[in-house]
Amino acid sequence: MRWVTYRSAAAGGERVGLVEDGQIHGLRAPDRLLDLLGDDGERMAGAAEEARRDPLEVVDLDEAVLRAPVPVPPSIRDFMAFEAHVRNARKSMDADLDPEWYHDPxxxxxxxxxxxxxxxxxxxxxGCTWFDYELELGVVVGRGGADLDPAEAEEHIAGYFIFCDWSARDLQLKEMRQxxxxxxxxxxxxxxGPMLVTPDELAPHRKGNGFDLQAGVTVNGRTYTKTTLGEQYWSFGEMLAYASRGTRLVPGDVIGSGTVGTGCILELSVLHGIEEYPWLRPGDEVVLSVELLGDLRARIVEGAPLRPLR
Structure with missing residues (x-):
């Protein structure tokens, strides 16, 4: 199944919809994807049947205004699951990968x-002049739980989507020195986004701890990142299990994989030079794509002016 949260003309606000054959079948209720979570998937399956049988409306996916699948998640944890990214990013600081990275995600x-x-x-x-995208895979927690082991934690995933962690690299560098x-x-x-895709659709593409899916990023139509999601060191089951250690995950929590190898300008600039891969600027059009999960589109715009603290 594929689900979106979109702006509905018929309802006059946000609605949840099932995506099939390029069309959104809007639900009459509930109006939040979060309200379909909390069990082993029965609510979502039942809602899909309702959307097919008696939709609020049917809208072409390409014409819809989409929100994030869960617009305001209870929490967001972002990991570092791809070894290549960590190695490349460390090179920017003339540092090696810390062996402790292999002990915990x-x-x-x-x-x-x-x-x-x-x-x-x-x-x-x-205040940022080094603005960057980061191509990641994300999941939404479907069922809550505490102190999970990796095998059962995997069963708590409601679905997958593209996760772009926008990064102010110069600000990040300054604060992490402290x-x-x-x-x-x-x-x-x-x-x-652009949609939440349930685990059964990704299962045939499993490769080790990740998925054998093509992924890429273009900036103003030029290819920046071209990679796959197969070389994932930490699995989502391991990441969710670690996140739940000594605490509780709740339905709607978002977990990010961390950046795929060469999935950001920081890495590309280290490997090929900043002149070849410059930082993002206002007006840039960025498209992040992952096989099965769709295209995530964004236009970079000027931010608020920096207001001095003193």
């Missing part, structure tokens, strides 16, 4: 209030 919390949907403009963070962060370097925007 580390993450940071980012801002649920800054979630955007496909097609939304993305403002550059105030031993904290990333914080403001990642605080401005995360784009999720």
């Amino acid at each position: 580390v993450f940071y919390f980012t801002n649920p209030a800054a979630v955007l949907g496909s097609g939304d403009d993305v403002p550059i963070s105030p 031993g904290l962060g990333p914080a403001k370097g990642k605080d401005g925007a995360s784009t999720l």
Whole structure:
């Protein structure tokens, strides 16, 4: 199944819809995807039958205004599951990969209030001149749980989507020198979508801890990133299990894989030079694509002016 949250003309607000054959079959109720979560998938399956049998409306997917599948998640944890990304990013700081990275799948919390949907403009963070995209795979937690093991944690995934972690690299570098962060370097925007795809659709493409899916990014029509999602060191089951250790995951929580190898300008600039892969600027059109999951589109715009603290 494929689900979207979209702006409905018929309902006059946001609605949840089932996507089939390029069309959205809008649900009459509920109006939040979050309300279809919390069990082993029975609510979602029942809602799909209702959407097919008696839709509120049928809208072409290409003409719909999409929101993030879960527009305001309870929390967002972003991991670093791809070894190639970590190695390449460390080169920018003349550092090697820390052996501790192989012991636990580390993450940071980012801002649920800054979630955007496909097609939304993305403002550059105030004071930033090194603005970057990060191509990731994301999941939504379907069932809550605490102290899970990796096998059962995998069963708690409601679906997958593209996750773009927009990054102010110069701000990130400054704050992480103080031993904290990333914080403001990642605080401005995360784009999720364009749709939520249930695990059964990705299962045939499983490769080790990841998925054998083609992925890429273009900026103003030029290919920047071209890669696959197969070389994932930490599985989502392991990441969810670690996230649930000593605490509780709740339905709607978002987990990001971290950036795929060469999935950001930081890496590309280290490998090929910043002149070849310059930082994002206002007016840039960015498209992130993953096989089966669709295209995530964004236009970069000028952000708010920097207001001095002192």
